[in-house]
Amino acid sequence: MTRPPLFPALIILLTAHSLFAQPRHWPGDARGERLIDSLIRVMTIDEKVGQLVQYTAKGRDSLPGPSVSAEQGELIARGRIGGIFNLWGATATRAAQKIAVERSRLKIPLLFGLDVIHGYRTTFPIPLAEASSWDTAMVEQDARVAAAEAAASGVNWTFAPMVDIARDPRWGRIAEGSGEDPLLGSLMAAARVRGFQGGDPASYVSIAACAKHFAAYGGAEGGRDYNTVDMSERTLREVYLPPYKAAVDAGALTVMSSFNEIGGVPATGNHALLTGILRNEWGFRGFVVSDWMAITELIPHGVARDTLAAAALAFNAGTDADMESGAYRLFLPRLLREGKVTSPLLDEGVRRLLRVKFALGLFDDPYRHSSLELERSTILSPDNIARARDAGRRSIVLLKNAGGLLPLSKNIRSVAVIGPLADDRADPLGPWDALGRPEDVVTLLEGIRNAVPSSTRLLYARGCTIEGADRSGIALAVEAANDADAVVLAVGESSAMSGEAASRSTLDLPGIQNALVEAVASTGKPVVLVLMNGRPLSIAWAEAHIPAIMETWFLGVQTGNAIADLLFGDYNPSGKLPLTFLRTVGQVPFYYNHKNTGRPPVDTSKFTSRYSDLPSSPLFPFGYGLSYTTFDYGSVTLSPEVIDTAGTVAVDVRVKNTGTRRGEEVVQLYVRQDVGSVTRPVRELKGFQRIILAPGESRRVEFSLPARDLLMYDDSMRRVVEPGTFTVYVGTNSRDVTEGHFKVRER
Secondary structure, three states: OOOOOOOOOHHHHHHHOOOOOOOOOOOOOHHHHHHHHHHHHHOOHHHHHHHOEEEEOEOOOOOOOOEOOHHHHHHHHOOOOOEEEOOOOHHHHHHHHHHHHHHOOOOOOOEEEEOOOOOOOOOOOOHHHHHOOOOHHHHHHHHHHHHHHHHHEOOOEEOOOEOOOOOOOOOHHHHHOOOOOHHHHHHHHHHHHHHHHOOOOOOOOOOEOEEEEEOOHHHOHHHOOOOOEOOOHHHHHHHHOHHHHHHHHOOOOEEEEOOOEEOOEEHHHOHHHHHHHHHHHOOOOOEEEOOOOOOOOHHHHOOOOOHHHHHHHHHHHOOOEEEOOOHHHHHHHHHHHOOOOOHHHHHHHHHHHHHHHHHOOOOOOOOOOEOHHHHHHHOOOHHHHHHHHHHHHHHOEEEEEHHHOOOOOOOOOEEEEEOOOOOOOOHHHOOOOOOOOHHHOOOHHHHHHHHOOOOOEEEEEOOOOOOOOOOOOHHHHHHHHHOOOEEEEEEEOOHHHOOOOOOOOOOOOOOOHHHHHHHHHOOOOOEEEEEEOOOOOOOHHHHHHOOEEEEOOOOOOOHHHHHHHHHOOOOOOOOOOOOOEOOOHHHOOOOOOOEOOOOOOOOOOOOOOOOOOOOOOOOEOOOOOEOOOOEEEOOOEEEOOEEEOOOEEEEEEEEEEOOOOOEEEEEEEEEEEOOOOOOOEOOEEEEEEEEEEOOOOEEEEEEEEEHHHHOEEOOOOOEEOOOEEEEEEEEOOOOOEEEEEEEEEOO
């Protein structure tokens, strides 16, 4: 069954990319393909369809925990279910697997899926926070820990990483991704896939990754979850698709289709996306699973009249597995009889799913991911806790430090710890915390107590709740502030205010927290504002009146210790923003790699692209983050200054630590194509390096910039390097840079 292309130019693109290469890290082999062939030959239609059916376990929120129902157990025994999700624990998963491999006719093992987004039981910082580390090695290690804990509990498949580019902070799921930039997002996507799957997905400490949500879910209009996405093919390919491609190239075994439509075609029924780009162009060999009930949601989308039509549309488009809707189990056999789905297409969908099970080693040992011994020794191990603490402090971004207020002295006589999140155990876990438990969390108040001597007097006042309107606690907070030498004020969002179905129409601090901030600031005491949240917030008043501000996001189980490490100087902050902080929600969308327009904004000129009531700049730019030391950048040297379309430019800059502390800096490289056949972004991130410098030390930092990094889609939608002049920017963030110039000539 043919489908119209996603965009008219897509047919040309597919022809141009017909000689694609297979992903280098795909683990399948000839033995696996022979096994899969032998199974498909003897499977009944119902058994084939059964492999494509995924259901959630029952009683997820009950004690002692989730389990398969009697009805599900019977379906598993009859080969009618290929995977169960939201089932965990070595005992529960082993029991369900036993039904599949001992009672079903063909003994095909089950997949067990779970949203292991930023940790299993050892909860790490949310992905947006970890992206603030700009440390792909750390991100890979953290995903490795999450995989090991999940695997020990029987989970062999995670619905992560979420690799959606997000330019609208109103969208709650921005917390689950890596921000607004395609390069940073791509590197983080690949790191998470490598972490989850390891060098060998069949390892006892590896699980299958699932890149989601394919595609462009982060572009939802108005930042409203599940909403329409409408963009040009150029924007789709240059901004939104690269992180998915990076995840596939890193070997992701599965991909999840997104809820949204693109240009009128919902992703779950989008043949051009799922078959044209993902499989034919990129060579993806794993399987695609729908998001929750997404197949039947094709009906309210208005592209399917009923569940029968929705099942046909989704399956023919390339959605292999049905999550929870039951559409495939109920209607795929009928669609086959009526010729609306072909037998070869069904066999290929089953092959993809069995291929993943083989890659995970489940045919060799179906119980490999259900070990009580490993479950006891792996989960919340001391090493895992230590990694969570290190990840937490690397993920914090120091936004302001006027007068060098930070770090605080450990010999300080008294500290007032104030705010609704100061002694909160639940919310620092963040959204999608898997099996994270509040009792595992070190609160900020506890972390400060752990960091200072017993002689330091700590005064605690909640002040207000996160969302409530009760002001009665503010007076006590002011009293505590007046009685202390310094104040640490923790404000932000609840964990439920970020993640799925958590879009917000405002970026202001919820409830009356702004009133609390203003009241505490009015005391005149030195205040450190600690932000805990899952999205950038509008903190213009605080930026103007509070001397020190930390963006800590949601840091997980070691929240308090990680923040205290920075507050008292045991760790020098090095985090950098993975997205732009706005002055107000009215600036949305605002991202650093925007186009210039014919009338670029000039704050002193009325007839330019600007708002009349505020500066055209962001509050904090992409890539921004302070340290307790300072860094000086020399001039940029380029060699050679002219290359052809196959050449490489060496970019050289000297960076010096001009402060008094050893510090870590993320040196960032941006490029602008000065003139093109189509408009180009004002600058694009092309590389970054982390360096550590002692006080007074300088280092020459070198980047290699090959011409292929300048590839773009021209006015005919051909992916080319266009000859012309380019500007290179190197600096500490996307705004504060030094620049150089080079030229690309025809080869």
